[in-house]
Amino acid sequence: MEKSKNFIPLLINLKDKRVLIVGGGNAALLKAKGLYRFTSAITIMAPEIKEELLKYPFNFITRSYQPDLLEEFSMVYCSTNDYDLNQEIATDCKNTNKLCSICDNPDNSIFVSPAIYKEENITISIGTNGKSPKQAIYIRNQIKVLIEQGILKTEYHENK
Numbered sequence: 001m002e003k004s005k006n007f008i009p010l011l012i013n014l015k016d017k018r019v020l021i022v023g024g025g026n027a028a029l030l031k032a033k034g035l036y037r038f039t040s041a042i043t044i045m046a047p048e049i050k051e052e053l054l055k056y057p058f059n060f061i062t063r064s065y066q067p068d069l070l071e072e073f074s075m076v077y078c079s080t081n082d083y084d085l086n087q088e089i090a091t092d093c094k095n096t097n098k099l100c101s102i103c104d105n106p107d108n109s110i111f112v113s114p115a116i117y118k119e120e121n122i123t124i125s126i127g128t129n130g131k132s133p134k135q136a137i138y139i140r141n142q143i144k145v146l147i148e149q150g151i152l153k154t155e156y157h158e159n160k
Helices: 026-036 067-072 083-095 133-148
Strands: 019-022 042-045 059-061 075-078 099-102 115-119 122-126
Touching (some): 019 026, 019 067, 019 083, 026 042, 067 083, 075 083, 083 099, 115 133, 122 133
Parallel strands (some): 019 042, 019 075, 042 059, 075 099
């Protein structure tokens, strides 16, 4: 039996926090689109940046990864297609106490991003400890349908 990872679900206040995504391809695009629901204080750093990313109001640094910029950010997503580079970034983040998530490598990540349903002040996150993001998305989508159909109620009225 595989030992369970020790991820705890948290809601992080991103007000006045800057997020760095290293990578400019599809993995970076997926992370950026998900994060954009919560903040636009996102910087994308990569030598080449997918055109679709450029449509967002993010900051862009068109160059290879340089660790000197880490101090400006609270959270870092390693979203390159270079395993060794992702590991280097993760090590730099650990050495500077930065929150770091490595795409496709939850075992070496400080955090993983859950599948999220957000509607106004309600945020529901589904995680699988990084084991199966598709399963988390599947469950999140079922919850979304239940809420939209009125089967799962999100209004709460406190009895006084």
